[in-house]
Amino acid sequence: MSEIYFSDAVKLRTYQNAGLQCQCVAGCPEHPKGRCMVFIWHYHEAHYYPIDPDGSDDIHNCQMLCLRCHRNAEARSAAPKADI
Numbered sequence: 001m002s003e004i005y006f007s008d009a010v011k012l013r014t015y016q017n018a019g020l021q022c023q024c025v026a027g028c029p030e031h032p033k034g035r036c037m038v039f040i041w042h043y044h045e046a047h048y049y050p051i052d053p054d055g056s057d058d059i060h061n062c063q064m065l066c067l068r069c070h071r072n073a074e075a076r077s078a079a080p081k082a083d084i
Contacts, residue, residue, distance in 0.1 A: 004050045006062050014062045015043035022046075024069035038066040049073050 006014070014023075022036035030036060040046045047070035048062050055061035065073060 004053070004055070004057050004061070006048045006057055010057065010059050010062050011046070011048050011064075012043050013059050014048060014064050015040070015046060017059075018064045022066040022069055023063040024065050024073070028069050028072045030068050030072065036066060036069050038068070040064065040066060053077060 018040075020039050020041065022038045022040060024031070024036040025034065028036065043064075046064045047067060049065050049070055051061050051063055
């Protein structure tokens with residue numbers, strides 16, 4: 001997996017679309033029953049994370065996360081995958 005870098009324009013648009021609220025809904029241990037309730041007051045303080053790690057660097061693949069959800073997403077992506 002290669003690192004995805006989002007432009008400032010993509011980050012700002014993602015921030016605006018998120019309504020200032022962390023977009024994590026992935027069953028994160030911080031909020032197991034729904035969307036994260038953390039609000040992010042400045043777009044440059046948010047963490048921008050790809051929805052699909054192998055996807056593009058456009059707005060359709062960018063989600064805004066708070067620090068705790070970003071750490072959880074990183075931990076999930078770094079965990080070894082089980083062979084099925």
